[in-house]
Amino acid sequence: KAGVTQTPRYLIKTRGQQVTLSCSPISGHRSVSWYQQTPGQGLQFLFEYFSETQRNKGNFPGRFSGRQFSNSRSEMNVSTLELGDSALYLCASSFPGQLNTGELFFGEGSRLTVL
Amino acid sequence: GQQLNQSPQSMFIQEGEDVSMNCTSSSIFNTWLWYKQDPGEGPVLLIALYKAGELTSNGRLTAQFGITRKDSFLNISASIPSDVGIYFCAGSPGDRDDKIIFGKGTRLHILP
Numbered sequence: 001k002a003g004v005t006q007t008p009r010y011l012i013k014t015r016g017q018q019v020t021l022s023c024s025p026i027s028g029h030r031s032v033s034w035y036q037q038t039p040g041q042g043l044q045f046l047f048e049y050f051s052e053t054q055r056n057k058g059n060f061p062g063r064f065s066g067r068q069f070s071n072s073r074s075e076m077n078v079s080t081l082e083l084g085d086s087a088l089y090l091c092a093s094s095f096p097g098q099l100n101t102g103e104l105f106f107g108e109g110s111r112l113t114v115l
Numbered sequence: 116g117q118q119l120n121q122s123p124q125s126m127f128i129q130e131g132e133d134v135s136m137n138c139t140s141s142s143i144f145n146t147w148l149w150y151k152q153d154p155g156e157g158p159v160l161l162i163a164l165y166k167a168g169e170l171t172s173n174g175r176l177t178a179q180f181g182i183t184r185k186d187s188f189l190n191i192s193a194s195i196p197s198d199v200g201i202y203f204c205a206g207s208p209g210d211r212d213d214k215i216i217f218g219k220g221t222r223l224h225i226l227p
Contacts, residue, residue: 004157033214033215035217041219042203042217042218042219042220043158043203043217043220045214045215045216045217048214056213056214058214090157090158092157101146101163101165101207101209102146102148102163102205102206102207102215103148103160103163104150104158104160104215105160106150106157106158106159107157108155108156108157109157
């Protein structure tokens with residue numbers, strides 16, 4: 001069973017540009033969550049999508065957006081990049097049942113560097 | 116908002132030593148989880164705890180779900196070099212519409 005796939009793995013952008021990151025969840029998983037990981041802040045929740053709908057959102061500015069497609073694949077976009085957006089962006093998928101158990105399957109992440 | 120206080124932030128230990136780390140919260144969680152992140156990888160689930168007071172083992176790892184549902188600990192016995200990495204605790208309120216909260220991680224270093 002293939003794991004969560006994130007592309008690209010590494011990218012370098014300059015301030016003011018925008019970036020789109022992609023995530024393909026494990027087959028059969030319908031929930032996709034995105035996290036930003038930085039050395040000082042740990043894993044910060046960005047948003048969660050389920051059946052093409054945003055179900056939860058973290059405390060990030062509107063420059064951060066996402067979407068989910070009918071095949072459960074998800075993308076996140078960051079516009080007008082700032083130096084502080086340099087981070088590892090992690091995608092996680094899960095098979096949501098009646099309860100949110102917290103059992104997430106993470107991809108290897110997309111490491112974004114903003115110059 | 117909800118926060119998890121994870122300690123210690125980092126640990127330097129000798130190979131073979133036991134390790135203990137913990138997580139506390141001001142909020143109640145219905146599930147506590149522990150993840151490990153190896154360098155260059157995404158976090159991987161180690162142990163999930165679903166019931167207050169539950170004590171669960173996975174090989175050399177043991178974790179407990181606190182009775183108050185506001186804390187959890189993870190122990191690693193007889194550490195080996197491959198235990199190096201970052202360990203994250205996470206709490207899930209249990210409601211499908213609630214988000215999962217992560218601690219800031221404990222970075223484990225093993226001295227040769």
